[in-house]
Amino acid sequence: MISSPPKLRDELEVIRGMDDIPLIFDPVTGNYHRITRAGEVVLTYLDGTRTRDDLVAFLSRADQDRAAALSRQIDTFLAALDRSGLLVGSALPDKPQDGRRVRTSMLMPRIILTRSLPRLLEPVAILLRAVPALLPVLVAVLGALAGYAFGLHTLFTATPPPQDLAGPAFLIATGVMLLYVLLHESAHALVAQVLGTPVRGLGIALLFYFMPVAYVDRTDAYRFKGRGGRVLLAMAGILMDGWSCALSGAVALNSTGLVHDTAALLLGMQLLMLIINLNPLMPSDGYTALEAATGLTNARGRAFALLRHTARRQELPPHLANLSTAARRGHMAYGLFSAVYVCLLAYAMFHAVPVTVDLALSAVGR
Template structure:
């Protein structure tokens, strides 16, 4: 048997657990209809059957006192027990030679797909029609390119890929509409829950044609000269702001005391203006760098409004930024929004200093400065999926930072092998606890306040709505 054979992933259909009051382990199906006993050493090896390790790699991770063919015999045992749906003879068959002729029975990639190589040693497979992406390593790219030339069985044998792993890859390609005849699945519409009111989006239009017409007129913004000028302007503004911080705070307290709730609506409207310009910063920056790679036809495909806690704001779909190869360009696309807010805050500070105390410009510029700084603080929070989060993703190079950090701890708790690099593992280990605590605190606080207010002020109505919703939610619906 070839020691470079990749041991398949058995975790999808089998679970490993230790017997009570025994050193033996049981490999069982989730429904416990099938179970087989294994020794502690075999169980240790089985934890590496994740579809990522070869026979030789698993053998090296085990004790040196074990026989050199220990993993090979374990594989044969799994086959004998019908845990692996693989014939033993397949393990010794020679690898077929890839053919240059298309295989009509194999899945075909859409001709419009684009391969984009990143300097971080991975590839982006982009579907420009359906706006979907896959991040893939070099080996997976090679396998995908062979889909049209080899049958799935031949690919598994040629590249030592477990059939289950190839099946998962094909499912990913189909789910992202990379294969001919496939479309992205529509999100399944579940029943309404009150939590959906906390965050929802309303797409409005495709801004790309308008951005394309105007981005060239703004190309001076992304020059070194402007960057130096902007840096100087923001630095001077920061120094002035820090010098006047006591006065700024005092004016704020005075405005709240004298005008109170009358400031709420103007503040919200100015915050909406700031956020809208913020989103344009993202959009124009992506469009500027997209023009440097015209063959990719990168676009800002959507703009709209989203509601968070019933508060409206603008959003822009800049997911094509993942296709920018240069790291600093991806960072700037994310950072452009916050830079716009800082520029607005600095301009408002200068207007406030130059206006007459008590005038409409004095109050408006102060509120504008406050709205810009407030939204900056909100956006830079890396624990919520705002700009701070995506900036952390761009800076670290760890896509799907939150989900991967939770998965990292999930693998630790289940004692599964960690696939992350040491640097990434340290970042994920640090991020997950803070993110988890933040999410629990925010949603717990909101839920507590809403429930408390409802039952204190409108108890009958609140209880009636809760009962009606429970009946609606738990009542079976037609399939």
């Protein structure tokens, strides 16, 4: 229990973020803490002049029944603020070392490659802000759709047999694909720059400590309220990949030999990247865009819980039972789509493993 009059640290910033959700920004850690609107009201009284009991008495307005329930809620809220180091006298979190480029987590250590993207992208962002917002969006979307259609058509009609793609073509395609991934992440960074929420850095994360994954730290996107902008921010990388896909397809159609084989392999890798980026079961770009568009959180968890309870004919928990009919159908459709996606992905991976192994072995001369 918090005994002394609780007071929020002076340097903290209380803002309204996406979907008008209240947030506490801690400049020491750079973290955002999501709170409820009721919690936002309580924060205005954490000025160090009221004790915990004063808060309960003031907010309950002498209603004894309400005071009992409010007392528990206030204790829980203050304890959460204290654990996060947000109150004066709380154990402060370790302040990040300036310039530190390596951060670790349980499953994904991250290495920052550069923090200069905002400075490099600002001249382009200035130009984009000067034109009607809808114009670059339409160009990006239509170009990406055409690029995917053209590139995937080329992949399935002009790709030589897998055994002809082994060796140098595989190695070169892997190197070029890394450049495409950097373009993908830079697209996210450019949209964030245009929206006024610059990324904090560009880096590489090691998923499960061995699988390299490029990323940009767009934590401050929490500050942007508009759903349309947040959807575009999430989809920017996928749109850039569509343009890259068109480039690979054009090279494949207008070349022969090693260059043709390399471009054909790139198209296959880009198809795989598209599948990964639309993965509904992971925090992929597609999933992030879905959450941004709908304003939902944990849509995946709700969808599978709904499917599980429905299949077992169990009584729905309150947070699912209170869903509207349209929301329930939407969650069911999402869960079924995810199940079909998993089945198709497993089928494709099962058939792709022998080909991938052959290409990898041939690339090292075996």
